[in-house]
Amino acid sequence: MMRLSSGRGAIGSSYCGTDRCIKAVLCAAGGKTALLLRSSRCPTMEGSSSSQQKKEDFMYSPKIREDFIPRIYRICKDARLPMTEWVNRVISQALSPHQTPNPERIVMKEAVASTPQPETLIVVKSDDGFRVCSPMNPAKQYAVTGAPDNPLCTCEEFQAHMDDPEFACKHIEAVQDHLRKQNHHDDGNGEAGVAPTNRLPQVPAAPATAKRGRSNGHASPDRQAQMLLKRSVSPDGRIDSLSVEFTLPVGNIATSEIKQAAERTLQLQAEIVQGFLGATSKAGPSASARGTSAAPAGHSALAMPGEPAQILAVASMDTRKGHTLFLNVLVGKQTVKLFGDAQKLGEAVTAAGYPDVAPHIADGMSLNLPCRVVTRQNGKYLNIERVLPAPGKA
Structure with a gap:
């Protein structure tokens, strides 16, 4: 049991631990009041030559540090009572915000910090x-x-x-x-x-x-290169392309070996592409790719390339490339523009079977020339890839 008292009565509250008791007594000595601390029934202090160190160790217990010492310090400060040098040192150390860390806790924190975080x-x-x-x-x-x-x-x-x-x-x-x-x-x-x-x-x-x-x-053959083949085929048969890609890891191979490997790879790539082109040329383009139409009843069943069209007139318009001429070509129910300069448009008219008209191509000229054209859909636009003469002009 602990009680702080003066000549006028108690000025503090009591404290008692579970296994030891600290008594603080106020006494008068030479006209001055001092705070004395002594331990009673404290097993760690009895029969020891280093009682001073054990007193300090005892003062660092959690109960003392968190409850008892701050309470004594506040009460004595309010009462303006001077304290002995040892009490001042112990209290100041106990109340210091920088306590000596536990080495075991330091090791534990370092071990946790050194643990690699999952990437x-x-x-x-x-x-x-x-x-x-x-x-x-x-x-x-x-x-x-x-x-x-x-x-x-x-x-x-x-x-x-x-x-x-x-x-x-x-x-x-x-x-x-x-x-x-x-x-x-x-x-x-x-x-x-x-x-x-x-x-x-x-x-x-x-x-x-x-x-x-x-x-x-x-390098080992199975790790020398990786080949990727990509083939694109459209349902109408107009698109049938092959892409051949090689991935060749070089690592620490010498420059001469890299060149040799690249030459062999390019040669192999060319052989694969050539074989593909030969196979597609033998198969021939499909009927839809050629743009053929069925022969009318009572006529020969020979397929005619392209589809019927009519070159209507020569016109011009401003484009991103400047003022450009073009031919208005009627294909079915759709009017398609064939852009180009006067020479290119003249070549198209000549291919349609009208070489005498080609030199006179000019803006605003009306033509109305029947022909056949091979077209290709490019997104929302229909492009004319080739102009052919009409059956009677062939």
Whole structure:
């Protein structure tokens, strides 16, 4: 039990701990009042030569620091009572905002701070593999191809470790984890996924036949290049194109080897394109691509290229390229403009079977010349690609 008192009675409240008791007594000595603290029934202070240090340690207990010492300090300050040097030092240290930190807490905080935070990456399926980027910088994307057997990445870290068959950058690890999650779930649809890279298991080493690196100065054949074929075909048969793309990782290959590999790749690309063009030329254009029309009843069934049209007149208009001439051509029920200078329009009239009219082409000239034209739809516009003579003028 603790009580602060003076000659005029108690001036404070009492404090009692669970296992020890601190008594503060106000006494008069030489006409001056001082605050004395002494401990009773305190096991840590009895029979010890370092009682002064244990007193200070005792004063640092949570109960003392948070309740008892501030209360004594406020009461004595209000009563204007001077305190002994030891009490002043202990109280000032206990009330100091900068306490000596616990070394165990320091180690714990450092361990928590040193724990790597998970990095989130976005994985998106693409035509040639996967695109991996950070949500903080989506514009900077890296392509991962050949996963899961022979993964390749376009990042600088992977290119610097091309000779290490067991190395996998964080982008490859994110793709591997994305593929594993798809294999474990039946509803995997290959859409964009998010993979924290620091929790990924180690990617197993590739088989011996599919390792990265170079043998005798040459890259392994299965990792030398990636080919992507894209073919575009329109329902009407007018569009039938092929795109051949090669991705050739170079890594630390010498400049001469890069040139040789590029030459071989371009040669292979040319052979593929030539074979495609030869196959399409043998098949020939479809009837819709040629713009043919069925022969009238009672006439020959030979197909005529193009479709019937009529060159109406020569006119002009202002365009982004300046004042330009054009031919008004009636194709079916639609009037189509064929732009060009006087020479080009004259060539079109000559191709329609009227060479004597071509030299006299001028703005505002009325023609009304029957012909045939081959057209091609370009968005909302119908373009004339070729002018042919009418059946009677051929």
